[in-house]
Amino acid sequence: MATIFVKRPKLAWHESWFISTFAKGLKITLGHALKTFLEITGKKEKVTMEYPEQKWDDNLPEYYRGAPALVTDEQDRERCVSCQLCEFICPPKAIRITPGEIPSDDPWAKVEKRPKEFDIDMTRCIYCGMCEEVCPEQAIYLRKDYAITGESRAELMHDKAKLYQIGGKRIGLVNKWNELK
Amino acid sequence: MGHLLANIDLTFLIASVVKIVFLTFLVILPMVAYSVYAERRFSAVIQDRVGPNRTGIPLTLFGFKKDIQILGIGGLTQPMADGIKFLLKEDFTPKSVNAFYYWLAPCLTMVPALMTCVVLPFGSELRLSDLNGLLSWVYGVIGMADLPVFSSVPVPSVIADLSVGPLYTFAIASLGVYGIVIAGWASNSKYPFLGGVRASAQMISYELSLGLSIIPVLMVFGELNLTKMSIYQDANGWLLLPLWGEGLSLARWVLWIPMGLSFCIFVVAMFAETNRLPFDMAECETELVAGYHTEYSSMKFALFFLGEYAAMIIGSGLAVTLFLGGWSIPFGPLIGLGYSAGDTPLWLGLLHIGVFLGKIVFFILFFILIRWTLPRFRFDQLMKLGWMVMFELALFNVVLTAFLMWLVPLK
Ligand code: SF4
Ligand code: SF4
Numbered sequence: 001m002a003t004i005f006v007k008r009p010k011l012a013w014h015e016s017w018f019i020s021t022f023a024k025g026l027k028i029t030l031g032h033a034l035k036t037f038l039e040i041t042g043k044k045e046k047v048t049m050e051y052p053e054q055k056w057d058d059n060l061p062e063y064y065r066g067a068p069a070l071v072t073d074e075q076d077r078e079r080c081v082s083c084q085l086c087e088f089i090c091p092p093k094a095i096r097i098t099p100g101e102i103p104s105d106d107p108w109a110k111v112e113k114r115p116k117e118f119d120i121d122m123t124r125c126i127y128c129g130m131c132e133e134v135c136p137e138q139a140i141y142l143r144k145d146y147a148i149t150g151e152s153r154a155e156l157m158h159d160k161a162k163l164y165q166i167g168g169k170r171i172g173l174v175n176k177w178n179e180l181k
Numbered sequence: 182m183g184h185l186l187a188n189i190d191l192t193f194l195i196a197s198v199v200k201i202v203f204l205t206f207l208v209i210l211p212m213v214a215y216s217v218y219a220e221r222r223f224s225a226v227i228q229d230r231v232g233p234n235r236t237g238i239p240l241t242l243f244g245f246k247k248d249i250q251i252l253g254i255g256g257l258t259q260p261m262a263d264g265i266k267f268l269l270k271e272d273f274t275p276k277s278v279n280a281f282y283y284w285l286a287p288c289l290t291m292v293p294a295l296m297t298c299v300v301l302p303f304g305s306e307l308r309l310s311d312l313n314g315l316l317s318w319v320y321g322v323i324g325m326a327d328l329p330v331f332s333s334v335p336v337p338s339v340i341a342d343l344s345v346g347p348l349y350t351f352a353i354a355s356l357g358v359y360g361i362v363i364a365g366w367a368s369n370s371k372y373p374f375l376g377g378v379r380a381s382a383q384m385i386s387y388e389l390s391l392g393l394s395i396i397p398v399l400m401v402f403g404e405l406n407l408t409k410m411s412i413y414q415d416a417n418g419w420l421l422l423p424l425w426g427e428g429l430s431l432a433r434w435v436l437w438i439p440m441g442l443s444f445c446i447f448v449v450a451m452f453a454e455t456n457r458l459p460f461d462m463a464e465c466e467t468e469l470v471a472g473y474h475t476e477y478s479s480m481k482f483a484l485f486f487l488g489e490y491a492a493m494i495i496g497s498g499l500a501v502t503l504f505l506g507g508w509s510i511p512f513g514p515l516i517g518l519g520y521s522a523g524d525t526p527l528w529l530g531l532l533h534i535g536v537f538l539g540k541i542v543f544f545i546l547f548f549i550l551i552r553w554t555l556p557r558f559r560f561d562q563l564m565k566l567g568w569m570v571m572f573e574l575a576l577f578n579v580v581l582t583a584f585l586m587w588l589v590p591l592k
Contacts, residue, residue, distance in 0.1 A: 022555075025554040025555065026550065026554055028554075029227045029550060029553055032226070032228070032229055033223065033226040033227045033550075034226075035229075036226035036227075036229050036230070037226045040226065040231060040234070040254065048231070
């Protein structure tokens with residue numbers, strides 16, 4: 001039989017009368033209080049930071065998932081080909097893309113498409129990184145910006161210009177549309 | 182002009198007004214505000230958090246320093262920010278409430294809590310005639326030498342020196358429960374109602390053990406005047422620290438056992454009376470939303486809050502006066518800091534006040550520590566503890582004290 005009978009621990013009289021248990025509880029709470037108090041007053045090294053004054057930005061790891069942004073490559077080409085994979089995978093449906101055609105006289109005409117509009121609603125984005133994961137063109141990346149604030153909903157709607165501004169140029173990626181290849 | 186003023190008992194007049202203003206508005210109310218802050222900070226450090234540590238005072242706009250910090254503890258102006266916030270919040274009265282009682286309830290919580298402080302002796306006495314030298318110098322400067330000076334009769338540091346101190350306190354303090362019950366009933370909503378019902382049941386149960394627990398103390402003192410109790414303890418050792426004066430007699434040490442028991446019962450019953458965790462059945466956030474003050478907002482809510490803390494302070498004051506020597510300094514008579522009637526210098530009188538407030542602060546920190554240490558009792562456990570343990574224990578304690586006093590008479 002796979003039944004286990006767990007025996008209730010038998011409490012000594014001083015435990016069931018809250019005497020020793022009470023002292024134990026006080027010891028724990030006072031210990032924590034003292035430790036944190038010393039940390040606050042600076043007698044002991046802190047494990048926390050006072051956020052707006054001190055920041056941890058320099059130590060953010062490479063894989064940090066901040067705000068999603070679009071990137072351009074060495075030739076200043078928009079890497080996004082508006083395949084809309086990210087739009088469809090985005091769990092909270094934060095991305096909205098209007099695809100556009102690249103005119104035939106453009107040097108990159110063979111890429112055929114680039115986004116006409118690309119909006120990410122930062123009030124919806126959950127910083128999951130799915131868009132980065134799914135993108136076949138290495139065009140969208142989660143950057144290290146985390147303090148995305150604004151005074152209106154419109155301000156938190158990142159449009160294409162804003163996205164390229166956050167993303168910037170990213171070199172050393174696969175250049176599958178390169179003439180040289 | 183000078184003749185007219187000379188006929189007025191300046192000492193008495195100034196003393197009474199100053200005492201009321203001093204104790205209520207300059208001691209109790211700021212203490213209430215700051216115990217809320219202390220509660221938040223203390224609970225924060227217990228839980229390894231930081232707590233409210235920065236309050237931007239408006240002067241920051243003009244480039245003043247951001248926050249006042251003492252020993253690295255910031256946010257010291259938080260109580261003022263809280264107060265302003267409460268005053269500026271929308272004061273919402275739900276449509277379904279019984280408006281008259283709805284408005285009455287917060288006052289009924291706050292007022293009794295403040296009224297009980299009049300009988301607490303917050304210091305020994307102040308010999309204001311020590312200031313006469315300074316006063317006549319001031320009069321000399323303004324050129325009116327015939328103005329009245331303080332009489333040499335010292336001013337007792339208590340607002341009303343009633344001979345029924347503890348009884349008065351209990352009588353008024355138990356009015357506080359009406360505030361809660363009326364709030365619960367007037368809110369016309371089920372959670373406040375349950376909170377109110379619980380509060381009344383709880384108060385009735387614990388009022389008994391609270392009252393019974395101090396009977397042994399009154400038996401030992403043979404006295405109902407809180408001032409005289411403090412004086413006795415100053416000369417003869419605190420009830421729980423009989424180490425000097427008559428306190429070194431066998432009788433006092435034998436009585437230490439029932440006194441300790443009394444103290445425990447008193448403190449536990451006080452927790453229940455002030456609706457503090459682990460006995461905060463009337464609020465009980467996990468079951469009753471916020472209990473009796475669920476429907477209250479802005480300053481009315483704050484009044485409940487402040488009433489609870491004021492009751493805590495007064496309760497601590499009573500416990501300190503009865504068991505821990507009131508304003509007396511430990512080993513006072515031995516190190517020359519004891520009280521002697523009419524012969525206590527002004528600085529010592531002030532020191533006594535400071536000691537009393539210090540003891541209260543210590544007690545409040547203890548209250549807070551308990552709140553964040555113990556989990557809440559279940560309602561039936563609470564009732565069981567009240568009626569089956571505390572009540573019997575308190576009753577037994579009365580008999581025990583009587584027996585011990587008969588066996589080993591005091592004096
Ligand atoms: S960012 Fe990537 S996944 Fe999204 S539309 Fe552009 S190419 Fe496709
Ligand atoms: S990070 Fe996640 S939520 Fe944000 S845009 Fe990309 S897929 Fe959508």
